[in-house]
Amino acid sequence: MIKVLEEAGIVPDLIVGASVGAMVGALYANGMSAAELEREAYGIKLFDFFEIGMLRGGPSSGGVTQKWVNERLGGKSLEALPIRLVVAATRQRDGSQVLFNHGDTGLAVRASSASPRQFEPVRVGDEVYVDGDESSPVPIRAARALGAKVVIAVDVSAYERTTPQDAPPEWVQMDARRAKQVAAEAPAADVLLHPDIGYYAGHNEEYRWRVMLAAEKYTRQQLPAIRAAYAKAGLPAPQAKAGSTLRIPAAEASR
Numbered sequence: 615m616i617k618v619l620e621e622a623g624i625v626p627d628l629i630v631g632a633s634v635g636a637m638v639g640a641l642y643a644n645g646m647s648a649a650e651l652e653r654e655a656y657g658i659k660l661f662d663f664f665e666i667g668m669l670r671g672g673p674s675s676g677g678v679t680q681k682w683v684n685e686r687l688g689g690k691s692l693e694a695l696p697i698r699l700v701v702a703a704t705r706q707r708d709g710s711q712v713l714f715n716h717g718d719t720g721l722a723v724r725a726s727s728a729s730p731r732q733f734e735p736v737r738v739g740d741e742v743y744v745d746g747d748e749s750s751p752v753p754i755r756a757a758r759a760l761g762a763k764v765v766i767a768v769d770v771s772a773y774e775r776t777t778p779q780d781a782p783p784e785w786v787q788m789d790a791r792r793a794k795q796v797a798a799e800a801p802a803a804d805v806l807l808h809p810d811i812g813y814y815a816g817h818n819e820e821y822r823w824r825v826m827l828a829a830e831k832y833t834r835q836q837l838p839a840i841r842a843a844y845a846k847a848g849l850p851a852p853q854a855k856a857g858s859t860l861r862i863p864a865a866e867a868s869r
Contacts, residue, residue, distance in 0.1 A: 615768060615807060617648035618833040623852035624766070624840065630713075630757040632702040632746030635768065636726040637683060640719055643699035644687045652826065654686075660817050676724040676733045684720035692719050700760060701726045702746040702753040706735050711749040713756055714738075751792045752806075754799040763847045766840060767803040769796055770829075773810050781813065804843035807836055 616638075631639030641651060663678045692699055693716040701714040701722040714722035717738075725736040725743035735742045746753065754767045771792045800806050809832035811825045844851050 615809070615829045615833045616642060616651060618830055618837070619766070619840075620648045621855055622837055622840070623854050626697060626766075628698045628700070628757065628760060628762055630700045630702060630753045630760065631726070632750060632753050633727045633729070635752075635770075636701045636723045636746065637679070639699055639701070640683055640695070640723055641686060643695040643697040644690060645696050646686075655822055655826065656819065673731060674733050676728055676736055679727060680718075680720035680724040682720075683723045684718070687719055690719060692716050692722060695719070700756065702750060702756055703728075703736075703738075703743040704746055704749040706742045706744050709749055711746070711753065711756065712741070712743065713753075713760075747792070750795060750799065752796050752799060754803045754806075758802045763849065764843050765803045765805075766843070767800070767806045769806060769808040770811060771796065771808075772813050773808075776810060776813050778813055804847070805836065805839050807833060809833070 629639040629643050631637070638651070641654065646654070662682060663674070665674050665678060687695070692701070692714060699715075699719070701719075703712050703714065703722070703725040704710070705712050714725070721736070721738060725738055726746040728734065728736045728743065729745040729747065733745070735744050737743075750756065751771060752767050752769045754765055757765045757767075772789050774789065774793065777786060777789065796806075809829040811828050815821070841851050
């Protein structure tokens with residue numbers, strides 16, 4: 615999705631991410647191009663995030679995630695990143711959304727992606743945090759409140775229509791909760807991108823290739839809506855990068 619936006623000349627001034635969106639957002643905010651992100655996605659190995667305690671069936675501490683992110687950022691803090699990044703997490707004691715905009719980037723991402731039962735809650739200062747997905751899977755309102763004139767929201771959650779019959783009931787309930795939360799915030803977005811990347815996640819190369827291709831194709835189809843959002847906000851239309859072969863449909867074809 616980032617590849618298509620980049621080719622179309624769309625460069626964000628602000629990135630707001632929750633859960634794995636915070637991880638991808640951190641790399642992108644530090645200047646990784648879409649091509650570099652794609653190579654990273656193909657090269658990443660599950661073993662990179664392995665912890666000994668997981669052999670006993672326990673949750674991951676997330677410490678490896680923190681280290682992995684900070685290594686790729688060269689240790690940059692949130693406020694030192696070239697593009698402004700805000701990381702959304704959920705405060706455990708009251709379930710409210712908390713936004714991190716300065717300090718240890720890897721720690722913020724670790725807190726934002728601490729999915730209950732899979733990861734241990736993360737302490738930051740005097741508070742304990744869990745996955746940002748719990749309070750806001752797609753932090754649209756946060757982006758708008760932070761001053762964004764055009765909000766392009768990205769939702770990679772499952773589609774109800776593609777839910778397999780054998781899906782665990784707790785997963786189905788979680789999907790319903792996510793869908794309700796995203797729907798509540800969707801009116802605050804100018805464009806909500808929601809590609810259907812299938813239900814079950816995988817780790818092999820074929821899975822990664824298929825998912826990225828599906829998201830790329832979908833995002834190209836949404837470019838008219840994105841251009842229309844710029845026009846509605848009174849902003850100049852984004853221009854495709856020099857040498858790009860991207861064909862951007864006319865804005866009047868929107869929606």
